[in-house]
Amino acid sequence: MKKTRLAAIDVGTTKVCTIMADADEAGIRVLGVGVTPSRGLQKGMVVNLNEARDAIKRSVGMAEQSAGYKLDTATVSITGRHIHSTNNRGVVAISRREETVRPPDVARVLEVARNVTIPGDRRMLHLLPLAYTVDGQEGVKNPVGMHGFKLEVETHMVTASATSLENLVKCFKGAGVSVDEMIFSPLSSAEATLSTDEMQNGVVLADIGGGTTDIAVYKDGNIIHTSVLPVAGYQITHDISVGLGVSWELAEQIKMKYGSVFPIAGDSEEMLSEGGNSFPHSQLTEIIRSRLEEMVRLVLMEVPTEDYQNLLRGGMVFTGGSANLPGLAELGAEVTRLPVRVGMPPAMYGVSEKLNDPAFATAIGLIMWKANDRTGIPVKATAGPSEGGGKFLGLFRKK
Numbered sequence: 001m002k003k004t005r006l007a008a009i010d011v012g013t014t015k016v017c018t019i020m021a022d023a024d025e026a027g028i029r030v031l032g033v034g035v036t037p038s039r040g041l042q043k044g045m046v047v048n049l050n051e052a053r054d055a056i057k058r059s060v061g062m063a064e065q066s067a068g069y070k071l072d073t074a075t076v077s078i079t080g081r082h083i084h085s086t087n088n089r090g091v092v093a094i095s096r097r098e099e100t101v102r103p104p105d106v107a108r109v110l111e112v113a114r115n116v117t118i119p120g121d122r123r124m125l126h127l128l129p130l131a132y133t134v135d136g137q138e139g140v141k142n143p144v145g146m147h148g149f150k151l152e153v154e155t156h157m158v159t160a161s162a163t164s165l166e167n168l169v170k171c172f173k174g175a176g177v178s179v180d181e182m183i184f185s186p187l188s189s190a191e192a193t194l195s196t197d198e199m200q201n202g203v204v205l206a207d208i209g210g211g212t213t214d215i216a217v218y219k220d221g222n223i224i225h226t227s228v229l230p231v232a233g234y235q236i237t238h239d240i241s242v243g244l245g246v247s248w249e250l251a252e253q254i255k256m257k258y259g260s261v262f263p264i265a266g267d268s269e270e271m272l273s274e275g276g277n278s279f280p281h282s283q284l285t286e287i288i289r290s291r292l293e294e295m296v297r298l299v300l301m302e303v304p305t306e307d308y309q310n311l312l313r314g315g316m317v318f319t320g321g322s323a324n325l326p327g328l329a330e331l332g333a334e335v336t337r338l339p340v341r342v343g344m345p346p347a348m349y350g351v352s353e354k355l356n357d358p359a360f361a362t363a364i365g366l367i368m369w370k371a372n373d374r375t376g377i378p379v380k381a382t383a384g385p386s387e388g389g390g391k392f393l394g395l396f397r398k399k
Contacts, residue, residue: 007063007074008366009056009177010185011168013041013211013234014321016055017363018063020071021350023371030350030367032067034059043211043230044080044185046167053174060175066351073178075366078168079185079214082161083125085226088113091152101134101143105151113155123165125184126158130222139220156223158184181370185209186216186226188365191372193319193343193358194218203314205343206299207361208232208322213295215302219311225304229295233322236291243287250275254284261289261327292328296335308336315339321359 003022010017020032036059040051060071090113094105114127132140134148143151165182172179189207190199199218207214210233217225236259241251254274263270263282270281296316305311315338318328323342332340345364347356355364 004371006367006370007071008076008363008370009059009074009172010077010188010360010363010366011041011052011056011171012038012077012079012209012362013043013232014038014209015359016059017360018056018059018071018074019355019363019367020063020067020069021348021367028348028367028371030348030352030355032063032065033351033354034062034064034066035354036062038210040171041211044078044228045082045164046171049167049171049174052168052171056171056177057175060177071177073180074172075181075183075370076168076172076179077185077188077362077366078125078160078165078182079209079212079228080160080164081212081228081230082164083158083184083226083228084122084160085156085158087130087224088116088155088157089152090114090155091150094149094151099147099149101146101148101151103144106132106144106153109151109153110155113153114157116157118159121162122159123162124157125160125165125182126156126187128156128158128223130154130156130224131220156226158226160184183366183369184214184226185362186214187223188363188369189214189319189343189361190216190218190223190365191368192345192361192365193317196221198314198317201314202312203317204299204303204308204312205317205319206295208295208318208320209362210234210321213299213320215299217303217312218314225302227302229298229302231295231298232320236288236322236325239287239291240284243283244277244279246275246277250277255288255325258284259288259325260285261292261325261331288325289327289331292322292325292331293335296332300336309338312338315341317341317343319343319345319358319361321357323358 003024006021008019016036016038018034021028021030039055040048046052090109092109132143133152134143134146190205200221202219205216213229213232215227237252241248263285272281329340329342345361
């Protein structure tokens with residue numbers, strides 16, 4: 001049974017997570033995990049090359065020690081407000097005598113869709129084929145073998161700042177890691193947390209990290225919109241710090257220990273104490289609820305239609321570290337009137353106990369992405385709602 005080695009590194013504002021694994025027909029087995037505090041990044045962008053490089057190196061070293069071999073190449077995540085997305089079409093004629101769509105025609109129409117003018121300071125990150133049209137017949141998933149004279153494709157194109165890409169690649173190179181592929185974070189998070197039915201019916205994923213909230217909207221099984229909000233867990237901690245008059249570090253401790261959206265039932269005035277400071281639990285929950293309610297509404301504003309209830313019949317899924325705040329799903333349902341749940345990555349075999357948490361959805365999704373894409377093997381896990389997010393065409397172009 002042939003095994004394929006996989007490696008993924010999620011570099012976020014608050015943590016760096018490295019996963020080393022192998023995959024075969026039986027599924028994915030995690031061999032090594034390294035999680036360290038992140039340094040040198042703000043809102044997904046490198047602000048200190050040396051600090052970011054050292055944080056990546058520490059995370060990789062921990063994973064290598066557990067796995068027992070050296071990590072050379074990895075699939076990595078990227079996010080930040082510099083990432084933009086748009087939908088674009090490509091059209092080609094089928095000129096052969098038999099007028100049958102063949103794989104070279106599909107490659108040609110994707111190349112046409114990709115050949116749009118991109119500013120010199122930007123690079124294409126992904127070109128994701130959504131659906132094909134053959135002689136006016138829309139919604140075709142695989143046109144190969146179909147009879148027709150004209151082939152069209154609708155694509156979702158994601159571009160990123162060339163400077164941001166190159167700075168991140170420098171950090172990995174300095175840590176001794178070659179970048180195999182860069183994946184926009186919400187795409188990998190969706191791979192780990194969304195079901196096929198949700199993607200088909202229409203769903204919005206919001207990955208609330210430390211510095212950004214990454215958004216992906218799916219409909220009819222396809223990604224139709226992605227974006228990044230510059231508000232996330234950091235803003236919640238900041239509000240607690242200001243509201244309670246404590247340091248940012250103590251506010252983070254309070255959030256992790258006592259944070260929730262709703263007061264404790266029957267005792268909303270219970271006094272809490274941390275670091276020599278006392279405050280009512282209701283005050284803390286009011287601060288958290290206000291910020292999270294604003295974030296839920298900001299996510300809704302990113303949905304590309306005002307009739308979001310009709311588009312998002314699959315509802316809303318929250319993941320990321322801040323999705324662990326108790327009551328978030330209930331608050332989301334109250335605000336949106338949609339089905340809302342917290343997206344957990346699937347449990348996997350091996351040394352993966354700490355990964356069964358929304359905070360690691362992106363990292364797990366990176367591994368699943370490569371297992372689905374490179375090996376063509378259906379992902380199997382011991383638990384979790386995900387059925388795999390399918391295959392995408394990922395493109396990372398260097399200068």
